[in-house]
Amino acid sequence: MQYSVGVEYALHCLVYLIDVPSNDSIGIKNLAEFQGLPETFLSKVFGKLSKAGIVSSVPGVKGGYRLSKSPEDISFWDVIEAIEGPNPIFQCKNIKENGYLYRKNCCQAPSFCTINLVMLSAEEKMRDDLRSKSLSWLNEELDSVLSKQIREDTRKYFSKSNT
Amino acid sequence: MQYSVGVEYALHCLVYLIDVPSNDSIGIKNLAEFQGLPETFLSKVFGKLSKAGIVSSVPGVKGGYRLSKSPEDISFWDVIEAIEGPNPIFQCKNIKENGYLYRKNCCQAPSFCTINLVMLSAEEKMRDDLRSKSLSWLNEELDSVLSKQIREDTRKYFSKSNT
DNA sequence: TTAATCGGCGATTAACTTAGTCTTCGATTG
């Protein structure tokens, strides 16, 4: 049970899109090449991000992707939800309604299962944490963690290839 | 991306084991029948719970399962970890070490990826919440949520079939 | 205008996982 690799791909790619001015964009090809990722698959990932309104595409040659809103307004959770969908991690197949007692005395007040509620509220704790971290926060964090050299080289890579 | 149904099966089954005295046990067959679950599959789930030291088995005819420690000391997270394994939900394939810059200037200080750290710490929030809820807590919760009648009927079901 | 380059999208695939079954085994009961 794990999130798909698409989540990792997406988050890492979005880092490079944060600084891109709104009249520019970065192509899938560049993003894939730079990170050593399969280009076609990355294209699918960006399809989901696009549908979720996180990025917007620029069609045609010299096209690519850019953020479709401020990095301040894109949280980690937004990205995960775009890739993985809205379903909770805990899978409740409502087994308590298949139970002996429920089969016997048929008409029950449709109540929530306590176990399910516990799981969902625990997940919410994780989501709240992810909702509190935005892409712009991540950008600042990376500025303080990564060497100035590396960050500069990265930006140079994407700017030169899109001139 | 979801936890397997085994987690739901396990948690629901463990509810019925909380009150069982340490010289008694409940058989897989009863648990499966009562909840309308496939018996053979449930047996696999209990295999995992047994390996994790949550339940212990009583072999032979009239055998079954019982808790192998106090319900106070069994948390929701213990159960999930027993079924799903210890791996984090977020899958980090270390893609940053396949990147262009890392391929170029080869020898890097082996650093952690900030994105990964964010994800892991968010997961930890969820796990902490699940670690704080034990089976005995769940039992009390169910006492206040479910009708006295249902709880009694349930206990009767398992006691009469194991006499 | 036209060829080359981009993203969008759907079909397809291979590998893997999940949910579940079957069968054989060893232990216990009566």
Added chain:
DNA sequence: CAATCGAAGACTAAGTTAATCGCCGATTAA
């Protein structure tokens, strides 16, 4: 000794994941 239980492993069918391929429409530059 036979019937009943759990343990364990082989097996299977269905679903998912990661990835590829091919075709389309939009865009650009020659």
